[in-house]
Amino acid sequence: MVMEGLGKSLRSVLGRVSGASQVDEELVKDICKDLQRALLEADVNVRLVLEVTNNVKERALNEKPDTGGSMKNHVTKIIYEELVKLVNNGEGLQLKPQTIMMVGLYGQGKTTTTGKLAMYFTKKGFSVGLIGADVYRPAALDQLKQLGEKVGVDVYGEPGETDAAGIVARGKEKFKDKKIIIIDTSGRHALEDDLIDEIKKIAKVAQPDERILVLDSQVGQQAGPQAEAFHNAVGVTGVILTKMDGTSKGGGAISAIQKTNARIVFLGVGEHIRDLEDFDAKRFISRLLGMGDLSALVQLASEQIDDQEEMERLAKNLMSGRFTLNDMYAQMSAMGKMGTLDKIMSLIPGMSGMGDKIDFEATQKRLNVFRVIMDSMTPEEKNDPSLIKAKRIERIAAGAGVSAHDVRELLKQYTNSKKMMTSVGKDRKVRKQFMKQMGGVDMDALKELQGSE
Ligand SMILES: Nc1nc2c(ncn2[C@@H]2O[C@H](COP(=O)(O)OP(=O)(O)OP(=O)(O)O)[C@@H](O)[C@H]2O)c(=O)[nH]1
Numbered sequence: 378m379v380m381e382g383l384g385k386s387l388r389s390v391l392g393r394v395s396g397a398s399q400v401d402e403e404l405v406k407d408i409c410k411d412l413q414r415a416l417l418e419a420d421v422n423v424r425l426v427l428e429v430t431n432n433v434k435e436r437a438l439n440e441k442p443d444t445g446g447s448m449k450n451h452v453t454k455i456i457y458e459e460l461v462k463l464v465n466n467g468e469g470l471q472l473k474p475q476t477i478m479m480v481g482l483y484g485q486g487k488t489t490t491t492g493k494l495a496m497y498f499t500k501k502g503f504s505v506g507l508i509g510a511d512v513y514r515p516a517a518l519d520q521l522k523q524l525g526e527k528v529g530v531d532v533y534g535e536p537g538e539t540d541a542a543g544i545v546a547r548g549k550e551k552f553k554d555k556k557i558i559i560i561d562t563s564g565r566h567a568l569e570d571d572l573i574d575e576i577k578k579i580a581k582v583a584q585p586d587e588r589i590l591v592l593d594s595q596v597g598q599q600a601g602p603q604a605e606a607f608h609n610a611v612g613v614t615g616v617i618l619t620k621m622d623g624t625s626k627g628g629g630a631i632s633a634i635q636k637t638n639a640r641i642v643f644l645g646v647g648e649h650i651r652d653l654e655d656f657d658a659k660r661f662i663s664r665l666l667g668m669g670d671l672s673a674l675v676q677l678a679s680e681q682i683d684d685q686e687e688m689e690r691l692a693k694n695l696m697s698g699r700f701t702l703n704d705m706y707a708q709m710s711a712m713g714k715m716g717t718l719d720k721i722m723s724l725i726p727g728m729s730g731m732g733d734k735i736d737f738e739a740t741q742k743r744l745n746v747f748r749v750i751m752d753s754m755t756p757e758e759k760n761d762p763s764l765i766k767a768k769r770i771e772r773i774a775a776g777a778g779v780s781a782h783d784v785r786e787l788l789k790q791y792t793n794s795k796k797m798m799t800s801v802g803k804d805r806k807v808r809k810q811f812m813k814q815m816g817g818v819d820m821d822a823l824k825e826l827q828g829s830e
């Protein structure tokens with residue numbers, strides 16, 4: 378499988394759910410098979426795979442969707458929740474005096490992350506000492522010293538010394554008054570016996586409370602074997618996934634935590650020492666599944682949209698190329714409720730920048746005027762505003778007690794909206810996204826997803 382295979386195959390499982398015309402037992406079973414395949418290919422332990430898929434099956438068939446929620450959202454939500462459980466392997470690093478040893482292959486981010494952790498613990502009020510035990514790469518100690526300087530913590534190292542375990546022993550002695558000691562070790566391009574021997578020796582001397590595997594999130598399928606090798610050597614207790622600011626969605630991490638039975642403690646999200654993020658299983662899975670920033674979307678939605686039916690109708694009309702004044706009204710009022718369209722669009726993968734900025738208050742005011750004007754129209758006119766010419770404009774304005782200018786404003790707005798909506802409707806990919814987000818997704822179910830937080 379290609380890199381990021383897991384995220385991709387999981388997204389295709391969800392795609393099958395949302396693309397199905399009907400969710401029945403047959404489909405649930407089929408989807409569970411796909412889910413099984415996806416997880417097994419990611420090296421997830423067979424027992425756990427069965428647990429996940431059995432839970433999904435059992436819950437999908439027996440639990441009732443939330444009131445008003447669709448079966449599709451119900452199943453999507455269950456898959457999401459079971460995956461969250463799968464990566465939720467325990468708490469982050471404890472705030473107590475401890476020795477932490479960093480391990481990982483070349484360039485994964487060990488040294489950078491050592492600096493980030495130093496900053497993290499310093500901020501929490503702990504005294505921190507760093508030990509540079511990378512005797513493999515000549516510049517390694519300087520890199521660590523620079524980081525130590527930035528954070529304002531002491532760094533112990535012995536330039537030219539080749540016995541890493543010896544450095545660690547002396548460093549621990551030197552830092553015996555420090556609450557937190559973090560040991561940076563060397564990496565290799567590939568798993569090699571001398572690296573494994575070295576970190577075993579270091580671990581023996583250091584007796585670290587935490588053995589943290591630093592893993593570049595781009596590693597993908599290689600994550601499993603790497604994690605396993607380090608785990609066999611020193612017993613990995615935690616994983617930090619780095620470079621999550623890149624394009625990778627971190628699918629390989631699931632294999633890594635399965636192989637080590639460890640938990641993910643942090644995510645590295647940039648080159649700067651500040652770029653360390655607490656691991657949040659829900660956010661992580663949302664990202665892996667390509668659901669955009671679900672929690673942000675849900676927050677917006679909870680500010681309220683209840684006219685799901687309206688949106689579904691609108692989305693359907695869009696598909697058929699129809700767009701009436703009533704549609705525009707529904708669309709505007711839904712957007713008014715949700716804040717700015719722009720904000721929403723930016724949360725949907727592939728849709729950022731699609732929306733015009735719509736001011737909530739101004740929208741409400743205009744809507745009130747539009748409502749009055751539309752009440753003076755015949756159903757025929759509302760369905761086909763192109764019928765409305767000069768004479769009708771006069772009549773409608775008089776009936777609504779507004780100026781002809783106001784009526785023209787409404788018609789102009791309609792023409793613009795229609796243009797935008799038909800351009801959305803024409804692009805198949807965009808239309809699918811739009812349908813999914815506006816029509817197919819039950820906002821209540823989304824809210825529910827985050828409800829337990
Ligand atoms: N964008 C981004 N870059 C990162 C992150 N973490 C580390 N890097 C970069 O990755 C590169 C390698 O990081 P190092 O910390 O030197 O990796 P290492 O594991 O210590 O490498 P060796 O000591 O050579 O084995 C550097 O250019 C870092 O700036 C991250 O979370 N995001």
Ligand SMILES: [Mg+2]
Nearest residue numbers: 487488511517
């Ligand atoms: Mg390094």
